[in-house]
Amino acid sequence: MKIAVFAGDGIGPEVTREAVRVLEALDLPGLVLFEGDVGGIAYKRHGHPLPAETLEIARSCDAILFGAVGDPDCDNLERHLRPEQAILGLRKELGLFANLRPAKVFAGLEDASALRPEVASKIDLLIVRELNGDVYFGEKGIRILPDGRRQGWDMMSYAEDEVRRIAHVGFRAAMGRGKKLCSVDKANVLETSQVWRDVMIEVAKDYPEVELSHMYVDNAAMQLVRNPGQFDVVVTGNLFGDILSDQASMCVGSIGLLASASLSDGKMGLYEPIHGSAPDIAGKGLANPMATILSAAMLLRHSLGLEAQAARIEAAVAKTLADGIRGGDLGGSHGTAAIGDAVLERL
Ligand code: ATP
Ligand code: MG
Numbered sequence: 001m002k003i004a005v006f007a008g009d010g011i012g013p014e015v016t017r018e019a020v021r022v023l024e025a026l027d028l029p030g031l032v033l034f035e036g037d038v039g040g041i042a043y044k045r046h047g048h049p050l051p052a053e054t055l056e057i058a059r060s061c062d063a064i065l066f067g068a069v070g071d072p073d074c075d076n077l078e079r080h081l082r083p084e085q086a087i088l089g090l091r092k093e094l095g096l097f098a099n100l101r102p103a104k105v106f107a108g109l110e111d112a113s114a115l116r117p118e119v120a121s122k123i124d125l126l127i128v129r130e131l132n133g134d135v136y137f138g139e140k141g142i143r144i145l146p147d148g149r150r151q152g153w154d155m156m157s158y159a160e161d162e163v164r165r166i167a168h169v170g171f172r173a174a175m176g177r178g179k180k181l182c183s184v185d186k187a188n189v190l191e192t193s194q195v196w197r198d199v200m201i202e203v204a205k206d207y208p209e210v211e212l213s214h215m216y217v218d219n220a221a222m223q224l225v226r227n228p229g230q231f232d233v234v235v236t237g238n239l240f241g242d243i244l245s246d247q248a249s250m251c252v253g254s255i256g257l258l259a260s261a262s263l264s265d266g267k268m269g270l271y272e273p274i275h276g277s278a279p280d281i282a283g284k285g286l287a288n289p290m291a292t293i294l295s296a297a298m299l300l301r302h303s304l305g306l307e308a309q310a311a312r313i314e315a316a317v318a319k320t321l322a323d324g325i326r327g328g329d330l331g332g333s334h335g336t337a338a339i340g341d342a343v344l345e346r347l
Pocket of ligand 1: 256286
């Protein structure tokens with residue numbers, strides 16, 4: 001089992017260090033870690049945010065644990081040299097087409113949510129967002145109309161096979177959770193969504209234990225706030241998923257706790273906290289490493305098939321939080337290493 005560790009910029013190295021300590025404490029037989037540079041630090045050392053050496057390491061590993069990229073020093077670089085290009089490049093080069101974001105309110109943290117505590121406490125859902133299609137990658141342009149007005153246009157499209165592979169990711173995830181899948185589209189208006197919905201119904205036949213429902217995206221946005229407890233797995237396209245996954249994050253409320261996975265067809269996946277490099281607190285030992293530790297748990301589950309070990313990490317995190325250990329993002333006073341220590345003790 002080979003894991004690439006790309007810590008990146010800002011608080012990336014600090015939070016990644018704690019996640020690595022947790023992985024090492026599990027004593028997984030045959031586990032080897034390989035470090036590589038990404039982001040601003042990679043630009044400074046190698047002249048590129050995603051150097052060939054780093055890509056090479058990624059390709060030779062089963063999974064990537066990723067910290068964060070972003071560096072104020074790089075703000076004036078040409079777009080292709082900016083730190084953020086590292087993550088976009090990895091997604092493209094490794095065919096990472098499925099983004100998974102679990103949103104769950106841990107016991108004792110109901111107050112961090114933007115929702116009422118009794119509503120927030122019921123949130124335990126997973127958003128599965130397609131990453132490689134939709135309006136992001138369709139033809140687009142700005143044209144000048146005969147009367148001189150500028151008109152922008154973006155083509156939204158999904159082919160059946162693109163929907164099918166994300167559908168399988170969603171259904172497999174549902175099998176490992178509450179066995180409910182809600183497919184979100186806008187089939188009353190969009191042809192893209194009609195294809196999307198038909199394929200979801202077709203793929204559902206392979207997973208008879210999973211209960212499939214459909215929801216229009218506008219209703220889904222409302223239901224996420226009104227009654228998020230009704231959702232288990234939510235599968236949706238790139239654009240709707242972009243919006244709904246941020247919305248779901250804030251329903252939980254704590255940026256330092258939220259993990260994510262980006263998966264490919266095979267074992268390879270990239271796992272990272274949803275927060276960025278947080279330059280304002282970098283190097284101070286203040287960052288909450290929980291999101292990265294939980295990303296490491298997702299790595300064990302999705303890329304290495306180590307469900308029991310993943311659950312062990314998640315239980316240790318839940319216990320740590322239940323015991324009142326809080327980072328600054330949650331109004332607490334525990335620093336990065338202290339939180340890491342607390343999780344390790346409970347592991
Ligand atoms: P980037 O450009 O890399 O996305 P950013 O400036 O958008 O960086 P974020 O990382 O998204 O910053 O963070 C937004 C705010 O949340 C910052 O004030 C940051 O300090 C805080 N924050 C982010 N992650 C954490 C964390 N793990 N622990 C504590 N605070 C955090
Ligand atoms: Mg940001």
